[in-house]
Amino acid sequence: MGDGVQQAVTKEWLDLTLASWPAQTARMLREVGDPFRNPVGAALKEALPEIVSEALAGMDETRIRAALDRVVRIRAVQDFTPSQAVSFVFLLKDIFRRHGAAGLEERVDRLALLAFDLYMECREQLSEIRVREARRRMWVMERMAGKEAKPEYGTH
Amino acid sequence: MELTSLIAVAIPYAAIAIFLIGFSYRIVRWSLSPVPFRIPTVCGQQKSLPWIKAGYLESPWTRMGVVARMALEILLFRSLFRNTRAELRQGPKLSYLESKFLWLGALAFHWSFLVILLRHLRFFLEPVPAFVGAIEAADGFFQVSLPVLYLTDVVILVALGYLLARRIWNAQARYISLPSDYLALALLIGLAGTGVIMRYFTRVDVIAAKQFALGLATFSPVAPENLGVMFYAHLFTLSALIAYLPFSKLVHMGGVFLSPTRNLANDNRARRHVNPWNYPVKVHTYQEWEDEFREKIAAAGLPLERQ
Amino acid sequence: MSNPKPEQLVQIDYRPPSRDWMNPAVEFRRGTFCYSAAAKNLEYLNLPNPREWQPFDKDWKLPPDWKRIVLEGMRDRLRKFRSFRLFMDICVRCGACADKCHFYIGSGDPKNMPVLRAELLRSVYRRYFTLAGRLFGKLAGARDLTEDVVKEWFYYFYQCTECRRCSVFCPYGIDTAEITMIGRELLNLIGCNINWVLEPAANCFRTGNHLGVQPHGFKDSIDFAVDELEEITGVRVEAPINRKGAEILFIVPSADYFGTPHYYSLLGYLMLFHEIGLDYTFSAFASEGGNFGLFNSHEMIKRLNAKIYAEAKRLGVKWIVGAECGHMWRVLHQYMDTMNGPADFLEVPVSPVTGTRFDHARSTKMVHLCEFTADLIKHGKLKLDPSRNNHWNVTFHDSCNPSRAMGLLEEPRYILRNVCNHFHEMPENTIREQTFCCGSGSGLGTDENFEMRMRGGLPRANAVRYVRDKYGVNLLACICAIDKATLPPLLEYWTPGVEVAGVHELVGNALVMRGEAERKTDLRGQPLELQEAVHA
Numbered sequence: 001m002g003d004g005v006q007q008a009v010t011k012e013w014l015d016l017t018l019a020s021w022p023a024q025t026a027r028m029l030r031e032v033g034d035p036f037r038n039p040v041g042a043a044l045k046e047a048l049p050e051i052v053s054e055a056l057a058g059m060d061e062t063r064i065r066a067a068l069d070r071v072v073r074i075r076a077v078q079d080f081t082p083s084q085a086v087s088f089v090f091l092l093k094d095i096f097r098r099h100g101a102a103g104l105e106e107r108v109d110r111l112a113l114l115a116f117d118l119y120m121e122c123r124e125q126l127s128e129i130r131v132r133e134a135r136r137r138m139w140v141m142e143r144m145a146g147k148e149a150k151p152e153y154g155t156h
Numbered sequence: 157m158e159l160t161s162l163i164a165v166a167i168p169y170a171a172i173a174i175f176l177i178g179f180s181y182r183i184v185r186w187s188l189s190p191v192p193f194r195i196p197t198v199c200g201q202q203k204s205l206p207w208i209k210a211g212y213l214e215s216p217w218t219r220m221g222v223v224a225r226m227a228l229e230i231l232l233f234r235s236l237f238r239n240t241r242a243e244l245r246q247g248p249k250l251s252y253l254e255s256k257f258l259w260l261g262a263l264a265f266h267w268s269f270l271v272i273l274l275r276h277l278r279f280f281l282e283p284v285p286a287f288v289g290a291i292e293a294a295d296g297f298f299q300v301s302l303p304v305l306y307l308t309d310v311v312i313l314v315a316l317g318y319l320l321a322r323r324i325w326n327a328q329a330r331y332i333s334l335p336s337d338y339l340a341l342a343l344l345i346g347l348a349g350t351g352v353i354m355r356y357f358t359r360v361d362v363i364a365a366k367q368f369a370l371g372l373a374t375f376s377p378v379a380p381e382n383l384g385v386m387f388y389a390h391l392f393t394l395s396a397l398i399a400y401l402p403f404s405k406l407v408h409m410g411g412v413f414l415s416p417t418r419n420l421a422n423d424n425r426a427r428r429h430v431n432p433w434n435y436p437v438k439v440h441t442y443q444e445w446e447d448e449f450r451e452k453i454a455a456a457g458l459p460l461e462r463q
Numbered sequence: 464m465s466n467p468k469p470e471q472l473v474q475i476d477y478r479p480p481s482r483d484w485m486n487p488a489v490e491f492r493r494g495t496f497c498y499s500a501a502a503k504n505l506e507y508l509n510l511p512n513p514r515e516w517q518p519f520d521k522d523w524k525l526p527p528d529w530k531r532i533v534l535e536g537m538r539d540r541l542r543k544f545r546s547f548r549l550f551m552d553i554c555v556r557c558g559a560c561a562d563k564c565h566f567y568i569g570s571g572d573p574k575n576m577p578v579l580r581a582e583l584l585r586s587v588y589r590r591y592f593t594l595a596g597r598l599f600g601k602l603a604g605a606r607d608l609t610e611d612v613v614k615e616w617f618y619y620f621y622q623c624t625e626c627r628r629c630s631v632f633c634p635y636g637i638d639t640a641e642i643t644m645i646g647r648e649l650l651n652l653i654g655c656n657i658n659w660v661l662e663p664a665a666n667c668f669r670t671g672n673h674l675g676v677q678p679h680g681f682k683d684s685i686d687f688a689v690d691e692l693e694e695i696t697g698v699r700v701e702a703p704i705n706r707k708g709a710e711i712l713f714i715v716p717s718a719d720y721f722g723t724p725h726y727y728s729l730l731g732y733l734m735l736f737h738e739i740g741l742d743y744t745f746s747a748f749a750s751e752g753g754n755f756g757l758f759n760s761h762e763m764i765k766r767l768n769a770k771i772y773a774e775a776k777r778l779g780v781k782w783i784v785g786a787e788c789g790h791m792w793r794v795l796h797q798y799m800d801t802m803n804g805p806a807d808f809l810e811v812p813v814s815p816v817t818g819t820r821f822d823h824a825r826s827t828k829m830v831h832l833c834e835f836t837a838d839l840i841k842h843g844k845l846k847l848d849p850s851r852n853n854h855w856n857v858t859f860h861d862s863c864n865p866s867r868a869m870g871l872l873e874e875p876r877y878i879l880r881n882v883c884n885h886f887h888e889m890p891e892n893t894i895r896e897q898t899f900c901c902g903s904g905s906g907l908g909t910d911e912n913f914e915m916r917m918r919g920g921l922p923r924a925n926a927v928r929y930v931r932d933k934y935g936v937n938l939l940a941c942i943c944a945i946d947k948a949t950l951p952p953l954l955e956y957w958t959p960g961v962e963v964a965g966v967h968e969l970v971g972n973a974l975v976m977r978g979e980a981e982r983k984t985d986l987r988g989q990p991l992e993l994q995e996a997v998h999a
Contacts, residue, residue, distance in 0.1 A: 027327040028562050036890050037562055039925035040571065073957070077917040078570060078870040079492065125956060130913055135953045139723040144687050180500050182552070191546040192761075193801055195868075197630045197638060199896040202870030204834050205821045207841060208877070214896070215870040217823075229634070231701070236559055236634045238897075258559060327559045331484065334577050334604035336595070337556055403595045408635055411553035416546045417636035422870055423825035429801045433543055437762055438509065439769040440668050443776055445748050448669075456679035458705050458747060461777075 005099050010052045012095050014044060017088040020080075043070040051070070054109050064111065069118050076122035085114040161379035164391060168372060171395035174337060178402025183410050194429040197417040199238075217423045226419055229410060233263050257318065265315035269306035269344075272351075273294055275306070279369035312348045316341060340406055343397040350390035377437050484579055485586065485606055487615040491519040494914030497621055497907060500661035505654065507665045508763070512654025518617060523610065529653045530608055534591055536652045541592065551588045553635050554581060560629040560639075565900050566622055569921035577639040580619050583647050587612065606771040615653050620646040622915060624865035624904035625790075627757070643905070648760045656759065657771030660906035663755040667767050672717035672751035674986045681747045684720040687944055692730050695988070697980025700737035702745065705778070709744035710815060712780040714752040714771060714829075716788040716944035724964050725947045727986040728787055731971030735836065738817045738976050739844060743784070749774040752791040753944060757798075758906035765802040768794055771829075772803050783814040783829040787965050790904065792831060792871070793864035817842040831865075831940035833874040833942060836970060840881045846975040851982060851991065852883035855938040855969070859888070860923065860931045860950070861898035862943035872896075875942055875966050880972035887934040893926035902948035917956055918951060924957030931961050939963050 018026040028038065033043035047067040054064045068089075075085040089112040096104045135142065200211020216222045226236040236259045275295065277288050296304035305364045323333045354360040361382050371378040380387065401407065413419065421427075446453060446461055453460055496518050505513035515525050526532065541548045560577040562568060567575035576578065586606035589596030596605030606612065625640035650656065663673035670677055676684070682948050685702045693699050696775055703709065713736075719729040736743055749770045756763030775783055785795055800806065809828040812821040819838045821830045839845050865871040872895050879886050902919025903912075930936040939950060939961055950963045974987045984990050 021571045022573050024328045024331040024573045024576075025567075029571070032562060034892070036893050036922070036926055036929070037568070039568065039921055042925075073993045074921070077494075077914045077956075079495070079572065089823060122956075126913060126917070129952045129955050132912055132955075133948075136724075136951065137718075137948060140684050140687065140721045140726050144683060179950055185630075186545060186549055186552075189542060189548050192543060193798055195546065195638065195641070195797055197627055198867055198870040199631055200870055201872045202823070204821075204871075204874065205819070205838055208837075211870065229636075233634050235632055235636065238632055240834045255559070262557070326558075328561055328573075329556075329578070331573055332556045332558055332561070332576065332582070334534065334556065335602045336604060403593070405553065405555045408553035408555055411549050411833070412635050414545065414549055415553075415636040416549075417630055417638045417641075423823070424796050424800065425824040425829065426570045426822065428805050430825045431801050434802065437766045437769070439773075441750050441768050442770070442773060445669075445671065452677050452679040453747070456682040456747075458678060458682060459707070 005101060006056055009056075009092075009095050009099050010099070012099075013052065013088075013092055014048050016043060016091045016095070017048065020084065022090065030060055040074055043054045043074060047071050051111065052092075055096075055104060055111060056101070059107060059110070061114075064114065065118070068111065068115050072115050072118040073122050076119050077126070082119060084117075086112060086119055089115045160388075164368075164380050164388065165228060165377040167395045168391060169377075171399040175398040175401055178399075179407065179410065182402055183414075186411060186414050190432045191416050191420070192431040192433060194420045194424050195416055196420045196422045196441070198422050202422055207374050215422045217426070219421065222421050226413065229418055233259055233266075236262060258322070261315045261318040261322070264311050265319060265344075268312035268315065272306075272312065272348075275308075279366045280373040282366075282370060303359075305356075309348070309352050309355070313345075313352065316345045316348060320345065332421050336404060340404055341402070343393060343400065346393040347390065347397055350386050350393060354384070354386040354390055358384055360384060360387055365447045464894045484574060484582065485601065486581075487606075487609065487611040489615050489618040491618065493911070495622075495912065496618060496915070497657035497659050497909050497912045500656035504658065504661040504665040505656065508661065508668060508766075510654065510656070510661070511652060514654065518614070521802065523614070523655065525610065525613070525653050525655075529613070532614070532652050533608060533649050536649045537588065537592070540645050541588075544641070544645065546638065547645050550581065550635075550637045550642055551585050551592075552579060554637055555635075556582075556586065557634065559632050559634065560637075561631045563632050564639075565624075565626070565628070565902055565922045566915075566919045567705070569902070569918035570915070574619055575622060577633075577637075580623055580639055581637065581642045583612070583619055584649075585614055608898060613650070613653070613655065616646055617650055620650065621657055621907060622919075623820065624863070624900045624902065624907060624919065626900035626904060627786075628863070628897065628900065631867065644757075644761070647758065651760050654925065655911075657906060659909035659912075660755050660758045663753075664759055664763060664905075667751050667753075667755065670750075671746075671748045671770065673753060673755065674717050674721055676717065676721070676750065678747040679806045681720070681745075681750050685745060688720065688726070688729055692733055693720060695730075695984060695986060696734065696976055698734075698737065698976050698978055700733050702733055703741055703743070704745045704747050706744040707778050708780075709778065710781050711741060711743040711744050712713060712749070712771075712775045712778060712783045713743045713745055713786070714749060714783060714791075715745070715786040716753040716791055717751045718753075718944040718948060719786060722944075722948055724951070724962070724968065724987075725944055727968035727971070728947075729967030730986045731965065731967030731969070731974075732786060732832070732857045732972045734974050734976060735839075735845075735967065738974060739839065740817065744778060744780070746774045752785050752788050752795070754791060754794045755906055757790050757794055764794055764798055768799050769797075769803050771799065772806055775806070775828075776808050779808040781925050783809070784832055784835055785829055786832050787944070787967060789862035789864040789945055791944070793868040795827065795829055797801035799829070814838055816844050831869070831874070833871060833873060833878060833966060836967070837874040837877045838877060845970075847882055847970075847973045848975050849884045849973050851972045851985065852969050853885070854985070854989070854991075855883055855964075856885040856887070856936045857883050857938045857940050858927065858934075858936045859894070859966075859971070860901075860927075860939050860941040860946060861894050861896075861939055862946050863898060863900050863904060865942055866896055866898050867944075870896075871942075875940070878966055878970060879940060882969045887930050887936055889926040889930050893922070899923040899926065901943075901946050901949050901953060903953075904945050908945055908949045917953065920949070920953040921957065923950075924953055927954060927961055928958040931958055937961055940966050940969060942966050 018030055029041035032038035037125040054060055077119045093105055093108045198215045200214025202215050203210040203217040204347045212221050213225050216225050274291050278284050297307050323329045364382055368380040499517050512526050516524050556578055557977035564575055564577050586604055587608045590605035595603040620643050623643040625643050627638055627640045630636055630638035666675035667673050682704055689700055689702050718725040752765045754764055756767040806828045811825045812828055812830045817838055817944055824830050899922040903916045947963055956960045
């Protein structure tokens, strides 16, 4: 697989993924280069190429996981339904096909399943964090009432 | 006077009248509305301890500091420039160019417009003041054509073109734009465009134009002669623009001076700001509080005002 | 039957509908809005239209003449606030503010661009208060006031944290916080409030603090801190409450004696004041510096703030010190003196330890604890051992209000550089006056609004992630009670491994006290010898 195809696939994938945000926002996500002004765009621009390159080569799970997590973590708290949140992975299938990269369907399926796992992890994490937050608010009272010995260290 | 001359005289006068009344009304209404709280947006270190360097411009605590801050804001569009500063070291990225262009485009438009206005004083004053001549000389520095090509004429058209293109092609700017935003740009482009055509292409009779303008300025209007259709177009666009101004967002030219987040000093804790309509409100007094919790206060061993 | 191709799905389902911003319809999705205020809280505060309702209800049970009330409220405020009238008139929609809002950056919702948040109100202003709007309607950007518009206001004005970042970049200084404050006041007139603002406000009005802690509860928690401090340091400190004749009244946000990690800053305050022998007192009546009135109405700010000067007068103190808190300091710095002053019964603050006269606070007579502590350190009045904070690799988050309302930028940094050895700044366009909000300020830090808060806090967390990965930062220091409550969950989600602490917790760790036992743990109870420096 040539670098050209990899680049073309990445570009097309980024374009289609960006299209799931409102047009005005997609423009900002695409064009604002400063990662601190545009963290979502930066995450997409860093993560998607990484995923494509792994899908075309080693399928290193740790690296894919880290890259997918960056994108899914964002979409898990934005205005997307669960299916919308992970839909961007499925887009890859047809893009590969169109660029003549056959036989990658199974890999995309694996990516999609992983994305779904990550989405669920994020959502579960959110509810756990919410519970911990509620306890932190009343932390002194809880301890004064002796309901709990010293908690684990730190604020988390 | 012919009908056309009448229109050429009546419309500018009417427009000026609407402008003067409307614009003063807006300014007076703003200035009469009180500033109940001192709410500067502070953009730098406060003046506190003597050994900490305070931001004289970004967090002004004297009147001079405020004047300097406002001057930077009004003359150089300081806040708009802030857009670009942080990204200067991030490398030449598109967004950096984008936000820099907004600042540059806005600055270029406003300054050229001011210079062109001042140049136009030639038509309204006799003898022509020396500074007008000086401005013309500077503006026409690149004597590339005859009549002399004024730099500002080029700059204003490019800048306005950019500001319009930005509203049309930038999805974000398009989304927030209202019809009135395009109207204002259209009027300005029309005004600058007709002026440029008149000066460089149809070659208006400058003497006749000056006669007409002087007549208007001295309240002894004379009928315009041999001025051509472009002159009328120029005159009417101008009239439309100044008559529209008080009803539009273009009043920002006056409003910017009154903005309470910019024109107040950050000396809140040193100098008390008075709210003219400050009124008494229902509060919960200490005595009410003590009465409600008397037993608990006593039980906790805290002192009571009344036993 | 063959499945549709993925991008067909995207085109059918997943591309967001493109629509004009003038369409006011909003969807109240769980996780993205705050619940309505309970009727009892409105009643306690004598606010209009108390009733049972929720934002996702179809019928909001507005009063029959709600439209008249809102428009009259608008007219009244246009007359009273130059800021409001001016900001309604002069915006040119240049878009410089668009990508400055943390909610827009994190949510991607175009109506979160500050310019549009203001247009929601401006369009109604044009329709009813300007000639062009009355004549040309939609062409002039004017919109009728309908119930849907009210719902949209509620959704978006409770999606602004009044952080004022956009106003830094606006060429006219248009301040969305002003617009949101007025927008919320208008909603308040017809009883559309959120509970996370009004419950603390009602509690504060009654008991003196947001949590509704009564006098004995307040004393218990301070005593608890004193006991625990003795265990950690071996020093027994005094923490006087409601003591008449003290030199200084000390005001804290109530979270300091109830929540964590706030509590560790409270320990820091107690240690510091003991060590310099400060003649001060807490007040169980003015047991809250925070002021959720700021998130409700100007009148409520004044009602809740009144107790501070009243209590200073009753106790006969000379001046006031205020602890670490963000919006509390917006009120103290920009509103208190105007609303409830003049404080002519107090004296110009002079540090009893260094003799420094805090001339910049000569009218309000209230000094920020960071100003006070920085002065102590500068004059060498504190014995500090920064190596006790070696387990922390620290960055500093400027809280919105201390930075953009006060300009309190260097004082906390000076303190941090003196109490810890490892300190790294986040990128320049995310700190100081350009600091990103935690995403939960202005009363939005509630549980049901959690997803929205994660969106709003993304830009902040993203900058933290950068210093975590680059320098190994593991602690974010800040001086705001809302930050301390809401940044830990935010960072837990976006950048695990970074904890949150108040500046005075680190002061407490580093402070060497006379007669102290060998310090075995830091204020969090983490054993000191087990800790290894994690800095890069």
